[in-house]
Each structure stands twice: as structure tokens, then as C-alpha cells.
Amino acid sequence: MTTMPEGKKEIPAPQSLEKEDATVSMPSAEKPPLPWELAQRETPWTQSWNVFSARIRAISDKVGKKLAHRTLKIGVSARIFHPEPGAKGLRGKTLQYLEESIAQWVMSRDVMVFMIPTVNTNGLLHPSNIRLRDYAKHLDGLVLQGGADVSPQSYSELATRPEWNGDRARDMYELELLHEFIEADKPVLGICRGCQLINVAFGGTLYQDIAADVPNAIAHVNELYDSHRHSIQFPVGSSLGKMFFKEESPMVNSIHHQAVRDVGRNLNVEAVSGEDQIVEAIRYRKAAFVMGLQWHPEFHRAGGVELLDCTPVLDSFLKAARETRF
Template structure:
């Protein structure tokens, strides 16, 4: 039996504020993970650990000493305050509590040179935290854009992206066009210094960013690879590509850990 220590990946959590009308955990805050993400990490050979949104900054940062890499999960909007703007509509005010929590995780991961993988919102908060900016709403701010979020179709909504040849993502999935799901209404408008755009949609929306060098391993994808499944009638190879991202990330974490 192998005695090698397993790869441990910390997953950022979603935050639900106290709900005094809920019959379950009445008036208590909830820190949660959508189950597909943890399952995808486990299938890739790592142990997923949910990182709670601790109030004490030192304790929150110390969580990164316990993991080999960080996965920033999807979820609520990023507040425009993160990139120095005000909300154009009240509905786009975002989630400042979660922003502060994840920005603290990102800072701790960068200081420890832990690899980071951002998924959907995760790509957005990574980019915004490093000095980039977002479209608060694609439909309102980018006329003629594709439908990047459709409530009824949800993860069945999708489009193709073009991946740059000289990128980690291309080494993982192959350069050129690939089908992805699309469940976001915000998107990267200005890529942060130090990151580069490595995938775009046909309407020019940024779909992936990365920095992969000797100092840092940072990758963000706008789609949800954990939701790419074998039962997708429009894309029979979706599951293998979704798994490939997590498997390659785990391999990168192992290489940098050793």
C-alpha cells in the first residue's frame, strides 16, 4: 500500500447569510459547496477540503498551510467594489462578504505559492483581486454578445471557445475550438496584470486566464468543467475534457509540491 501523502485541495465555499424564516438552521449562516465540484476533485485523485469563511484573518490564512492547492468555486456575483466601481444596478451589487473571504484566501495562497484554479466566479474573483475588472452584466455592457446565461437551460446552455496554442489550457485540452457550458452573466472585461487571456468566446468574451511560470500557477476558466458530463447529447466528449482540467491541475500541484 502506498504511503505517499494524498494531494489535498482546499475549496472555497459559498456563504448563505442567516435566514430567520428557514426551518433548517434557522437564523444560522451556512458555508457550503455544490457537490459536483468536490466530486470532480476527488475523481481527479485529490482530497477536497472545504475551507470555512473564518472571521479571524490569521486563522483563515493558516488554512492554506494545510492544503496543497486552492480551488475557487462558482457562485454569487463579484462586487464591483473589488475593481473600483459602483453597481450599475442594485441586482449587481455582488457578495462583498464572500469577496473579502476569497480575496484573503487568494492572498494567502499567493504568499505560499499554492497553485490556484478558479471556476466561473472563481476566475472572476481571481482576476479582480489581481487588478483586473469585470463586466457587471454582459447583456447590458456588451451589445451583440452571446447568451451566456439561460435560466431554463442552465448548464445545457453553451457555446464554443478558442484556446490559445501556447497555454497550459491548450496542453491540457488541445488548442483551437472546444464546446463549453455557460452559466454566467458577468465576465472578465480587463485582464489583470500578470495574467493573460488564453481562451475567448466567439463574441470576444474572455473565457480563461492563466499565469503559469516558476513563481505561480494561476488558472481561471469561465465555464464549469465539473458539470461537463457523459450524458451531454450535444457533446459526447464533454466529460473527458471536464475531468482533464482537474486531473491536470492535480498533476501540476503534485509537481510543485515535490
């Protein structure tokens, strides 16, 4: 038996590494905290922020619902009566007015209609800082109503007859109005003259008089006025063709002696006259809804069987107004 020298202590033999590793316990995978455990970990500041965020979301949802149900506000461009030389009273003043049928047609879908007057920031009597872009900002859509001829000057031509000079002043006002609504991403529907103006706005030209410029054309206006009518056709791919796919030979009224000649940039032809292929509807393909109809849909009876019921066009226009007003 071996003895250790006095004063020396026996050093225990070291254990193997394998044994040591075997005795070490590894931590088990952590379980995700329960909801009430998370709540306990939140600081007072975090809790306050969560309450504040919840209130903001509730207010936002409430405002969104109110906006979604808010009555649409549609602007209609003004017709202009220019003063007659030497006239007194109202005939000696510039009058701006709204034709009743177009207002009633738009209001038939329970929306509000506002006539948009011309603006004159340089007026000597009553100057104003209001611009047409302010109307485009606050209204949900624009209807360009019919009326006087578009001036040939607006598409860089001279009138071939004095009576076809058109209304250059109204052209300038409506071209600016159209531009502002398109810039604001708001829908536009042009009626008769409004269709022609949309074409001119994008560089297109017009027949100054269909009878004179297109000898083989049918009569597009006569003494019957809004009772005059003809059939139309929808080219392949036309959105109107898809909208009225059940109509075999739709009829529309015809009250115009001018019409689209050269189609403007980025415009699609949506409808043509069935007998002479005169353009009857156009659409701007780089906007959600900018369309022109050569006929007067406001003179068509809703649900009527003689003339095309254009309520779907109005509904499509108003749908675009709801989708773009935010």
C-alpha cells in the same frame, strides 16, 4: 712515494655530485589506498558518524516515498448563504456549503476535498487563532468554486443595478484565501466566479452584465442553465491550446452573466468565446499554476464527446499540487 707526516690520516677524495645524485633513489608515486585500507584508517568516531549518516539517509528516503504517495488534500472555498431578515431556524443563520458536483469532480482523481470555512478571530462566542494561512500551509491546493456575483466594490466600481451588488463579504474572504495560497506557492483553480475573482485580485475589472455592457455578445446564460453551451477558442500560445490541440471547436457550458472585462496584471488570456471573444479562461504567469475557467468543468462528462472533457486541466492542477507540496 709521498708519505704523510706521522699522526696524520689520509682523507679520502670526495665523490662527484653527479655520482651522488645518481645513487639517490626517488620515492615512487603513491598508489590510492584500497577500500579496506581506508576502513582501517577510520577512527571510531568517523565510523559512528558514517553509520548515523546512512541511517538518516534511509529514514529520509522512506519519508520522501511516503510523502510522494500521500493522498493530496485539496481545499475548496465555501459558498455563503447569508441570513434572511426575520427568518428563523437555519435561514436565520449564516450557512457555508459546498456544491456536490465540484467536490465529486476533484475527488474523481482520488484526492481528498476539504471545504475551507471563513475564519473569525474576533468571534464573541467561539474565538479562534486559526487563520486562512493555516489552511494554505496544510492543504496542497485551492479550488475557488462558483456562486454569487463578485461585488463591483471589489474592483472599485458601483453596481449599476441593485441586483448586481454581489457578495462583498465572500469576496473579502476568498481574496485573502487566494493570496495566502499564492504566497504559500500552492496551485489555485478558479471556477466561474473563481475565474472572475482571480482577475479582480490582480487589478482587473468585470462586465457587471454581459447583455447590458456588450450588446453584440451572444447569450452566456439562459433558462437552460448548465445545458446552455457555446464554442471557445484558444489564443496562440495558450497552455490550454497546447493541452487540447486536437480539439477543433471545443464546446463548454455557459452559466454566467458577468465576465472578465479588463484583464489583470500578469494574467494571460487562455480561452475566449468563439463568437464574441468574451474571455473564458485566464492564467497567472508568475506562479506554477493559478488558472481560472469561466465555464463549469465539473458539469462536463469525463470522456464525453459533446462538451470538452476537462480532466486534463484537473490533472495539471493536481500535478502542480504534488510538485509544490514539499
